[in-house]
Amino acid sequence: MKYRKALNQWLDRLLMRSELSTRERDAVLALPCDLVEVSANRDFVRLGDHTTHACLVTDGLVGRFAQTADGERQITALHVPGDMVDLHSVVSPAATSALQAIGRTTIVRVPHMALKRTADELPELGRAFWRDCVVDAAILATWVINVGHRPAAARVAHLICELAVRYAAIGLANGQSFPFLLTQSQLGETTGMTSVHVNRMIAQLRERRLLAWRSRMIEIVDWPGLRTLAGFDPLYLSLPEDLLRRIYALFGTSRRMTAA
Amino acid sequence: MKYRKALNQWLDRLLMRSELSTRERDAVLALPCDLVEVSANRDFVRLGDHTTHACLVTDGLVGRFAQTADGERQITALHVPGDMVDLHSVVSPAATSALQAIGRTTIVRVPHMALKRTADELPELGRAFWRDCVVDAAILATWVINVGHRPAAARVAHLICELAVRYAAIGLANGQSFPFLLTQSQLGETTGMTSVHVNRMIAQLRERRLLAWRSRMIEIVDWPGLRTLAGFDPLYLSLPEDLLRRIYALFGTSRRMTAA
DNA sequence: CGACTGATTGAGCGATTTCAAGGGTTGTGG
DNA sequence: CCACAACCCTTGAAATCGCTCAATCAGTCG
Structure with a gap:
């Protein structure tokens, strides 16, 4: 298949949460697909659209946007490379929110038909798809807590x-360091606050020497400090223990020595 | 099977969102299950538990509870009779939040094993299970908007x-009228506000003659008014068009004539 | 009849928004 | 390569919303 790299990204993602046999892996890599470039700030799925394909992000960042009656926008999910943004559309093709490239x-x-057929043939793989949706829902639940019950600084930090x-x-x-493609207003749209207030909270996080942010990258300066402030517990991301440990080691070690 | 009434409730729920053949319906009704009574305010699934069964509410109300590091509780989902509270546990048995009876x-x-076996035999039914989880996620996404971007009165109203x-x-x-089993503090825990402020918002809704609330029942007094204030659009609930129309008729007709 | 839990109300405080204006960066076309 | 425009970030001051603290009232269950 042509876009093997993309399918491999997705397979890696699935393997973080599900064990798959060789046959199941091959089936994922054999899925038919086609490639689309989306320019910045363009909706590629609109509210109410009846979709026939699921969208896998290979590069860039995708936001799921919802809107209140009075036109306020809220980002309800963010999708990084390797995420199948709307896998759920396989069983529920009418979009309940818009998808926008950030x-x-x-x-x-990837066509729904192909995903369905594959899932029918390999039930364990079908369950892996389902599981992926469940993890997305767990992230959503965490966002509810975040937006609902955390003070502004912790919200941003989380x-x-x-x-x-x-x-x-x-x-x-x-x-x-990791890529941070959101603007401060978009960050406000996901955390439920004004861009002005986001800015002040970021300023705080910088002053406390928890992070640095420049040119679309964020550098973690004090991982334990940031985590504590945010009340962050990565359980809900369903990542394998060893991977998580490696990530923490990456962020936690070699605390920066800047500034007396 | 013994608890046919309960399974029938769930089947009705599934049928709102999925078309099922006679064989598939029978399979649902033939699922093995056992009954548990849970007294008020008791957790019957705790954070981190590894579950072997999925829980169907037949009577009462169940809340999904999450907690921030500093002990604040947030309700991230509510489940009414007919809801399979943690169907997702079939594919992801480690509970990422607690379940409490309200x-x-x-x-x-219902044992996970039985659900899995049935889903494997009848792929379309498996997809119905998956779809149910997807609708739950859509509700969650709406709660994110609600808590994130709506003023307090609208939040409660929504x-x-x-x-x-x-x-x-x-x-x-x-x-x-419909049963409203939450206390005002619990209502605060789901909307991300203090019980005091919930109380004041409810008072407003009463003053504006949008609803009445007494003895664990809420009466819709002005459905269009309430809906407008809340910015409520039921699309995300994935209910059949005709059912929705019937419900609106029920709430909308015979506006109450009380009080000059 | 107490003892509890939940609802209600008031006053003062603090967090967040709003409005407004200025400075920086980035990308684009000349 | 520069100039310009657009967008984003930053900051200040005033207004508002929702919270905290505290007290009282109303049902409900033993």
């Missing part, structure tokens, strides 16, 4: 912790 | 609208 993004589309771990898990963290 | 509740437990529709959908609304 910055230029590469998408690989999202940053989550993205740090998710980027590290897919090998896109560079030492203690 | 008031005395009757649970029917939850009330959702529960009104969900109770009506399972035939438990009595005219314009």
